[in-house]
Amino acid sequence: MLLELKNVFKWVQQGGQHVFLLKDISLQVEEGEFISVMGPSGSGKSTLLNVIGMLDDFDEGSYTFLDDPVHLLKAKHRANLYKQYIGFVFQAYHLIDELTVYENLEMPLLYKKHSGSERRAMVADMLDRFNIVGKKDLFPTQLSGGQQQLVGVARALISQPKLILADEPTGNLNSRQGEEIMELFRELNDEGVTIIQVTHSEKNAAYGRRIINLLDGRMIGEGR
Amino acid sequence: MYKNFIKIAWRNLMKNKGYSAINIGGLALGMAVTLVIGLWMEDELTYNDYFGHRDRIALMYQSQTFNGETGTGPAIPRPLEMALREGYADNFKYMAMSSWNNAQYLNYEEKSLSRTGNFMQRQAPEILDLHIIKGERDGLREMNSIMLSESTAHALFGEEEAIGRVIEVNSEHDMMVSAVYEDIPANNSFHDLQFILPWDHYVANSEWIRDAEDQWSNNSFQLFVQIADNTTMEQVTQAIKDVKKDLNEDTVEFNPQLFLFPMKDWYLRGNFENGVQVGGRIKYVWLFGIIGVFVLLLACINFMNLSTARSEKRAKEVGIRKSIGSQRNQLIYQFLSESFLVVALAYGLAIVIVLLSLDHFNELARKEVAFPWSHLRFWGASLLFILSTALLAGSYPALYLSSFRPVDVLKGTFKGGKYSGTPRKVLVVVQFAVSVAFIIGTVVVMQQINYAKNRPVGYDKEGLIQLPTMSQDFEGKFDLMRSEFIASGAAIEMATSSSPTTQIWSNRAGYDWDGKPEGFQEDFAWTYVSTEYAKTLNLKIVAGRDFSKDFASDSNAVLINQTAVKYMGITDPIGLLLKDEDEENPDEPLKIIGVVEDMIAQSPYEPVKQGMYVFDKYGNGSFYNLRLNPEQSASQNLAVIERVFKEHFPDIPFQYDFVDEQYGEKFASEERIGNLSAIFTAFAIFISCLGLFGLTSFVAEQRTKEIGVRKVLGASVFNVWNMLSGDFLKLVVISCFIAVPIAYYVMNGWLQDYPYRVVLSWWNFALAILGALLITILTVSFQAIKAANANPVKSLRTE
Ligand SMILES: Nc1ncnc2c1ncn2[C@@H]1O[C@H](COP(=O)(O)OP(=O)(O)OP(=O)(O)O)[C@@H](O)[C@H]1O
Ligand SMILES: [Mg+2]
Secondary structure: OOEEEEEEEEEEEEOOEEEEEEEEEEEEEOOOOEEEEEOOOOOOHHHHHHHHOOOOOOOEEEEEEOOEEHHHOOHHHHHHHHHHHEEEEOOOOOOOOOOOHHHHHHHHHHHOOOOHHHHHHHHHHHHHHOOOHHHOOOOHHHOOHHHHHHHHHHHHHOOOOOEEEEEOOOOOOOHHHHHHHHHHHHHHHHOOOEEEEEOOOHHHHOOOOEEEEEEOOEEEEEEO | OHHHHHHHHHHHHHHOHHHHHHHHHHHHHHHHHHHHHHHHHHHHHOOOOOOOOHHHEEEEEEEEEEOOEEEEEOOEOOHHHHHHHHHOHHHEEEEEEEOOOEEEEEEEOOEEEEEEEEEEOOOHHHHOOOOEEEEOOOOOOOOOEEEEEHHHHHHHHOOOOOOOOEEEEOOOEEEEEEEEEOOOOOOOOOOOOOEEEEHHHHHHOOHHHHHHHHOOOOOOEEEEEEEOOOOOHHHHHHHHOOHHHHHOOOOHHHOOEEEEEEHHHHOOOOOEEOOEEOOOOHHHHHHHHHHHHHHHHHHHHHHHHHHHHOHHHHHHHHHHHHHHOOOHHHHHHHHHHHHHHHHHHHHHHHHHHHHHHHHHHHHHHOOOOOOOOOOHHHHHHHHHHHHHHHHHHHHHHHHHHOOOOHHHHOOOOOOHHHHOHHHHHHHHHHHHHHHHHHHHHHHHHHHHHHHHHOOOOOOOOOOEEEEEOOOHHHOOOHHHHHHHHHHHOOEEEEEEEOOOOOOOOOEEOOEEOOOOOOOOOOOEEEEEEOOOHHHHHOOOEEEEOOOOOOOHHHHHEEEEEHHHHHHHOOOOOOOOEEEEOOOOOOOOOEEEEEEEOOOOOOOOOOOOOOEEEEEOOOOOOOEEEEEEOOOOOHHHHHHHHHHHHHHHOOOOOOOOEEHHHHHHHOOHHHHHHHHHHHHHHHHHHHHHHHHHHHHHHHHHHHOHHHHHHHHHOOOOHHHHHHHHHHHHHHHHHHHHHHHHHHHHHHHHHHHOOOOOOOOOOHHHHHHHHHHHHHHHHHHHHHHHHHHHHOOHHHHHHOO
């Protein structure tokens, strides 16, 4: 098993009252799964993804990632965990505007202390694989949205994570571009990478082999 | 990794050229000010470092108490030397009696120079560790030898060999050059030691010095010593402090205390108040040090404020990096290395600024500070300076920026400016409080100088010159020269005096008069003057009469000043006799024939001292004082005077000083401080305004949309200006409230050093506050009005 959430609650204080963002979430994810998370706006999808990605805390319950009890770990240890195993893909791409495509791809490797030659090889691999060798010296603002998201996915993949978390990865793309990204996810999943994506589109959700529905922070059912 | 950091930092700098210019420019200015102050402080603190044995060199000092007032100084009597040599020799490695530093004429062939130097005993070259270039170190052995500094030798002989040549000193004595020594550098107590003549020569050629050999009360000499290797200054002082008291009964009532005044204290800690060492210049060294740190702080605040204000732009990057695996301390390193880059660039610029301005600074501060390119220590200090500035400026932004949580900032709703608003405001308040305090300080210094400058001096210093007449050539020539100068039409009156008009060279005690209080220990400023002295100076006689040739008895007459009348406690001074208390060999009594108005001869910040102007029956005058003919221009007068002078003294260089300029010298030190603080204040204000300018443009940019909406809804330009400027004005007002009491406290303390001082008035402070507000309004308004006038349709479309 890759990760397991047990009875996870998350709330915020508002006017002396608890406002629940996540309510009693229990979820098991096996390695190699492809999960789509759906639900209306404000239902807690991003919150759930951030909790899984360890970017956000929760208030109750337990979270185990590869046998490590995430809720008990120190911040630094947690950062090491996700640095090693988790890659993020964002709706707004979130590339660093001041860095070129090449440098954006290189950045996660810098934090993982790969040697210079290793980095060159790995970045060259990615550029090759995503067919963006010609774009390597351009800055993000010089790319189309689809190309930017391609770089975003490449960046998430470059450190060879076990799990990719994607929050509406196609939200800002047209349908053809979105389809490309989804195809890419399927390929990756076939290679063994676990993927959890949030999406509003039934069509994209169908790429997942399991669908989780949220409403008001609560899981209201699973489908396949 | 660091390459990546620096790359990002560089691209950020390039992308926001305006902010970068403000950031780097402001920091560079701040660092340049700090650097210049640092170089100046280094120069001050290394004063006298030239001498190898500086830790073991001292000047003999003496404290004596008159009427409960203790005076301290380096003047000692001659018999002390013999007493020390006989009874205390093992305390000293070397001893050298010395005269004061005085100008002498050095003539060689047709060349005649006026140079300053001392008569000193034979061991002086050892004590001073002179770097002998040519000739012998023991160059004062022969009575008719002279040691010359390199530049003096060069001025006299050019490239020719100096050693063995004979020069004429004061057209009287032939002296043979025995040695040439390296010029003593400018930041040294002996920088004007341009020649050394043998002490024995001094003694042999002056009767009064010979007479002084057994006069314990004739404190007219100096004694330089190097202490023995196995002892300390304190131990020696302990051993010798009562030598004078023990050997001479007459001076016991003044409780003479001897002590060694170590060389390291001469320059920076040379002030004594009632016998206690109370610091001195060191005060200004630290004062400017503090100013330097503050100016740097202001520049660092700009950096902090602009970095955090723009955090919104960096927040996304922080979020991305964290979500990709960066830890917080890695981000802190990143931001610190960015501030390091900015600070390093600023430092490069600062060095350029310093190089361009160092000459001006030297002129202003009367320094010869050189840029220490070749000093390894300087570059070490520079690196430390860059690092600490980067840390000072970068820590807060680094901690702040790296604290963002990716979940917050990546959602896209993050408004960084809002969260960091309060610290930013506090920092702006600090900046302006410092600036306002600087303004007040500068205004007070300037005011004090003006106040003292406007103090009536008691005589007419305009159109008055003085010529030094210390050589024997002038003896007996007074009447002749007076009539020649007046006949030439260049001067309308002339008198001699034994000291310059703007100084007191002699003080005397030992007089008795009718009605003198029991046990009164008198002390008078003492000047020999010729007839027409009062007339020449336009010094008003308030009672009695001036000297006159018509009264033969005037050879023992004296004029006293108004303060002396009060000091002596007498009501009817005219005709009073001042009797010499010396019982064995008394001089004839002096008769007071007149009272003159007080004239400032010493510090313009202190009360005038009780003084006597004694008729100069011996012709001892050291100066001719000439009242120039007001009908002609000064240059015309001077040309004529020089011609007449040269007719009578062809071998003596024509030298003169304007008395008003000499008087102006008394303000030089305070004026220098005033000018420097004015300049540093200007920089402080400029740097603060630069920061404010950056902040306003940031706020205006951040609120472009809001301003657009308001304008569409009917806001006027004034409304918008008010909205943007009001906040900053409020902050500046708060700064004023903080700065005023602090500045008042500090400046009031500074003024206490001056007995004659300006009263701090509210308008000083009002002026400073007004100035600060005005500057703020100007700075802020530029951006505010620009934003207010922007076309709302355009600014709304940018979204
Ligand atoms: N820090 C917070 N304080 C208060 N409420 C919050 C906070 N963060 C999130 N919420 C609320 O939690 C709910 C879930 O937010 P979340 O971003 O997870 O929704 P979502 O399902 O991703 O919606 P969308 O499809 O619009 O992206 C929302 O109602 C949001 O307003
Ligand atoms: Mg969402």
